[in-house]
Amino acid sequence: MNSRALSISAASLYDIQTGWTRPIEHAWSMIAKDHAAVFGQAAEQGNAASIVVRYAQKEDGCPEWPEAFSFRFSGSDATPVLHIVGRDELGIIYGLLHYSRYVLGVDPFWFWAELPPVRQDSILLPAENVDSLRPKVRYRGWFVNDEVCLIGWKEQYPPGEEVWQPVFEALLRCGGNMVIPGTDLPRTGIHHSLAVDMGLWITHHHAEPLGAEMFLRAFPGKQASYKEYPELFEQLWREAIQHQKDEKVLWVLSFRGQGDKPFWENDPGFDTPAKRGALISSVVRKQYAMVSEASPAPVCCMAMYGEIAELYKQGHIEVPPGVIKIWADNGYGKMVSRRHGNLNLRVPALPSAGDDGKNGVYYHVTFHDLQASNHLTMFPAPAALITDELDQAFTACADEYLLVNSGNILPHLYTLDLVAEQWAAGTANREQQLKAFIGRYYSQQHTEIAGLYRSYPECTIAYGPNPDDRAGEEFYHHPARQIMGHWLRGQTAGDERLQWAAGTGTFLEQVRWFREQAEAAAPGWEALRRQCLQVMETLPEDEQRRLNNQLLVQIELHLSGCRGLASICRAYEAYSGNHYPLAFIHASHAVWNYGEGKAALERAEHGRWKHFYRADWLTNIDNTTQHADTVRRFVRIQGDSPDMFLWYKEYLMPETEKHIYLENTHRNPLSDDDLARRLETVILQNS
Incomplete structure (x- = not known):
């Protein structure tokens, strides 16, 4: 049995050997802040460090998948040295944040739950190797959507770093690696660049393919018709690609109308499913070719959302090979088509058996739809609906990508924590997760508080016959x-x-x-x-x-x-x-x-x-x-x-x-x- 242990205290030095990219700088700032919160003294760097941070070498035996990290130890029994080694940049970041959570005791939602870490004089860390577990979902993160509380919280508009930094930090601490940083905010804002600087992959709203400017905003007064103005649409796509080509991007290929609606509402000549599907397919092929020309081996996805999912299942849309198909729930947690006004077809929204290629999920734990959605309050149905639906999605091989609508963050910590466990492990034990969640934030009354959370969805109005028909x-x-x-x-x-x-x-x-x-x-x-x-x-x-x-x-x-x-x-x-x-x-x-x-x-x-x-x-x-x-x-x-x-x-x-x-x-x-x-x-x- 290994009895070696490393004593970590205010005087412990860190040696960052990775070089100073912007994501590493942000990760170090988090660790330095955490160290100071625990020990009451700013973290310092030095050569005679007891914590070394570096990229993995062959002899480390670090797992070989992307974003992997390991803890390894060197030095004598009396003075062991912890090496936090990462397979790549995000591996380094996740290794540091694992150290923060499980050694320093900093909660992933420390900011949002107002939970500072426990002050300590020293921490004794057993010198035992640690290897990260491979997440179930390769690309996993949040869509910070309908985020009006974040927008109005501070005087500055668009919101500045003091708003966005806690959002992206919490996402990284939850093991997330991608984000749509806000909804239709001015492009002068810091939200996009800060997310990139913190090491996150960027992805796009399905109504803004490739992250391009909306057509009618760029060309007011012109009809938003690809048939009439293909060169103008392609100009916007090309500009978006050039702006992001050196970043980590999951490129969203799509073609919807202005204002997130079917394009044929602006272009009524496309009056049959075949015509509509043919245009969407041709546009997506064009977008894919443009991205492939500018960025080697791009990661691309296509939202199977609304009318696009229907056309795809009818056989009218072709998806380029290798493109991740993204399937969406109905806004209330059920993997079926969403309700539009009074029309609620509830068409299953998962890949069919035998569907080739990679698939993923866009999932709402918060929603805004002008009817019965939860915007300022928690998910209204039992947590079992979330875990069961994601289990079914993963069983259907829709596990390459999981984008969670995170809304304003603060009201949704419980469900965001639940989904983070599921995207990491592939499944989540609801009772264990609830008990652990309550135990992190409260020193007593655990059983009673857990009972409040269980009772919450029992009180919501069941306005329809389906388990997700909760208000x-x-x-x-x-x-x-x-x-x-x-x-x-x-x-x-x-x-x-x-x-x-x-x-x-x-x-x-x-x-x-x-x-x-x-x-x-x-x-x-x-x-x-x-x-x-x-x-x-x-x-x-x-x-x-x-x-x-x-x-x-x-x-x-x-x-x-x-x-x-x-x-x-x-x-x-x-x-x-x-x-x-x-x-x-x-x-x-x-x-x-x-x-x-x-x-x-x-x-x-x-x-x-x-x-x-x-x-x-x-x-x-x-x-x-x-x-x-x-x-x-x-x-x-x-x-x-x-x-x-x-x-x-x-x-x-x-x-x-x-x-x-x-x-x-x-x-x-x-x-x-x-x-x-x-x-x-x-x-x-x-x-």
Whole structure:
């Protein structure tokens, strides 16, 4: 048995023998920061180092696959030396980050979970060799998509290094190696160059093939038709290739229309599947040839997304040999085609048996779709859906590539951690991962906190028959705003935009359906909130903040959303029966309930998270609250106009005053809030 051990302390020196590329510089800055956080003293470099960082040599026996690393030891029993050796640049980075996590004790999400490492005087590291395990997925990473919270967090736009560096660092610490760094941000931003500088592979949104500028942005006023302007499209592709040809890029080959929709909406002459498939195939071949000419042995992929997957399965699209086909879930974690409006075909979205070539997956743990998605809150279905779907994808050989929609990072640490385990090992034990996740962030109440996480998806609204038909917080906002708009436009026929959930009945029937869902779910969220608050009472202050930021705020968004949606639906039902004061009261409750969701976000905006949620432009609680406020003002005008005094006189004024008051002494109408609260004590108590 090897009894040698290396003592690592503040005085331990590092010797970086790899040369100083930008990715190595960034990796060293992480280690230096981690060393200082653990030992209270800045890390230093020197020749007589106890930790040596270098590229692997033949005699090291380092695994030979890309990105592999090993720990090897030299020196005497009394003074062993740790050699962190890597097969390539990312191997060096992952070796250093393995040292950070398992020797220094720095959590992959230390920044996002506000979890500094434990301060220590010294660490005793057994001098035992370590070899990295080969990840299941070759290319694995995040699409930082719909990232409005990251965009609005700081004053600078586009966001600067203080926003992007913690994102890319967390991705690397989770073993990720590729990223789409944001969505349609100005190209003057640092997001792309910083990701490259930190050693990550860059890949592209399927609506921006090769990472090129959007056609209509580059050529405003021209029709976005490849048939009419092939040379202009190719100019944009060529410029993108030239800009990135010296970087590590997974080139996305694709052809969709402007604004991420089928191209034939801009070019209606392509009116058959055969014509559409033929053009996409020819464009992809052209893109592939252009990339191959500029970059030797390029890594290329093609998104089997939406209409492209359908055309491919119908045999209308040809994919060049060696190109990775990327299959997407429906936004709710199921590997089927996504819902478009009311159309939900649920066509399986995985390669068919016998499909040749390499395949991969684009997977959502967060989504934004103007219907029922989870943007500010966690994945709404049980974790088993994630692991089972990815298991099936890997079984279907879609394991070359896994791109995870990571959204704003902060609300999604649990599911991002789960997927990182799966892309590394090929499978994930959900219970073990949950227990380990909770154990990393909390010193006590592990069983109770794990129970909260298990109960969370049980509380989400099941709005359809499928296991993935579970509602995120946007369910309480986008349909609610549609309901309010439909109402105030005076429309009583069913709203087509609500049929995906509430069916094809009358508008009143649709509204009643949404109310019933919200009212049925609210008690579960109320109970879960009470349980979470009880657990928080026993935790240290820093862990209380963590549980609030990671879970309680999400529970409160669901609870306030359920109450707000139910209230606005009750308001319409009362209004449709000409019960205007009652409708006004319920609309006021909608304002107050949605306001509770806003207050929950504001309570989470402390310390480094100040202003984190101020750019809530997608779920947009402020917008919903303003809609509800407009509704109650509208309703009050129906029965309390023009002087906003009639309801006060009818319901609140003492009988003895009604017949003798002088109008010139009663000209200060109550505010909406005050009137609603006072009416409620009379009308609801007497109903």
